[in-house]
Amino acid sequence: MAALQTLAFISVIAGFSCSLTSECSYYNLLDYLNLTSSNVALETMRPVKNWTRSTFVQVDLFLLGILESNEKSQTFTNEIRVHMSWTNEFLTWNPSEFCGIEKLSIMTSMLWFPDVIIVEDVSDDGSMRMSPLVTVYSNGSVKADFQQRLTFACRLNLFAFPFDLQTCYISFSSLNSDVDSITFGTISDERFLTQVSDTVMLTRGQWELKHIDIYSTNQTIENKSYVSFRVLMLRKPMLYVIDFIIPLFYFLIMDLASFFISEAKVEKLSFKVTILLSISVLLLLLADILPSTEKDMPIISIYCMVIFTMVAVSVLETMLVMFLMDFEGFSCFYKKAENCENAKTDDQLEPMEDSAETLKKGEGKPKRSDLPSDCDLLKLILDEVKAVQDKTGRQDEVNGKQESYRRLAAIIDRVFFVLYLIASTIFVVLGYLKWIPQMI
């Protein structure tokens, strides 16, 4: 009886286990792959059957967002997603034996994982988000993804800023394994990478993704294989055009226009100095953006510097003109006072006048007795006329001197204006020719 019961129990167990194996679950497969308990060999050892064969790790890079660029520290911060794929030679099965299961998701910690690093990575926090699962395919291929907010070094070429196209490299390599153990390659072609990145891109900031190129594969640095992607990003320049270039251009125009404010007005000088101050505020803003250690001086710095210099020179020129005017005014005043002093003494000492007067007196003397009142009257008139003549003569002399200074100032002003206009025009044309081709 007991034997019968045991037999029945065994048969039930057998039936159950039979039904378990015939069930289309993942457990059989896991069991078959020896993954049900922890398998240290699979976790730590590079999964090749012949150790001389290197593992070919394929990497795909997609850009999910261009978050920011830091021109001063020469870094970019991008959101990236990386697809990796390699072959685990121990994890192969025939799908037809396992209800057609072709792929299996298992914990990342259960399998060997290549130690991939990004060479240009300068992120200060571990922001890599690794999927806890990897997918294993029946042919042994393993796929793993991770996403990362990556801050990476990129030598920014700011020559054409803000119309610049930046070329950055993101390279994947192994920290530990040399080219004999791990070689790097790519899964997809660059057209696919660019296309997918373009469609899944979440945020672009002020940048536009132009292209992702596969820059180099099968290369080695210090016996370590690496794959390098070249990312081309184009800056959207509108903000800087509105913030810097157009205002600076307007300042230049305003400074040119200020030549039509009549010279020797204090308002003219203060107007120009205000323009100079406004430009220096923009320069400060620019200095916040651009790095000081730049080999190729950005055109925008030269643009700002030249406009600043031109306005500064024009302020100096206005000062010179005003000085000439003031000098004339001062000298005129001085001369006038001197002349007045002289005039008092001259009236008594001037020989010609005296002789004329004596001549008149001599002429008038014989007639005086005859027509004393008429003569007095005549003499008075003559004196008046002489005085007026004298005065006008002196003033003409002073006015002539004033006029010459004024003319000099006017000539300087006019010549400078013409030179300034020519220089500005040449500058704007040159800037246009130099800058526009950079806009692509």
Ligand SMILES: *[C@@H]1O[C@H](CO)[C@@H](O)[C@H](O)[C@H]1NC(C)=O
């Ligand atoms: C699982 O382990 C057994 C015994 O250790 C071995 O015979 C078998 O080949 C292993 N299976 C796989 C898929 O490696």
Ligand SMILES: *[C@@H]1O[C@H](CO)[C@@H](O)[C@H](O)[C@H]1NC(C)=O
């Ligand atoms: C391992 O690979 C090397 C070259 O790839 C070959 O010469 C060698 O015979 C292989 N060993 C075995 C055991 O297959």
Ligand SMILES: *[C@@H]1O[C@H](CO)[C@@H](O)[C@H](O)[C@H]1NC(C)=O
């Ligand atoms: C294995 O299969 C997957 C999915 O079918 C495929 O993408 C991959 O290229 C295959 N790998 C190899 C080495 O054949």
Ligand SMILES: *[C@@H]1O[C@H](CO)[C@@H](O)[C@H](O)[C@H]1NC(C)=O
């Ligand atoms: C790159 O590596 C692959 C796989 O190892 C190899 O087949 C190919 O010949 C290599 N190409 C070059 C240019 O070395």
Ligand SMILES: *[C@@H]1O[C@H](CO)[C@@H](O)[C@H](O)[C@H]1NC(C)=O
């Ligand atoms: C690269 O590998 C070769 C041969 O394996 C070795 O002679 C050489 O010293 C290695 N170079 C470096 C930089 O490790």
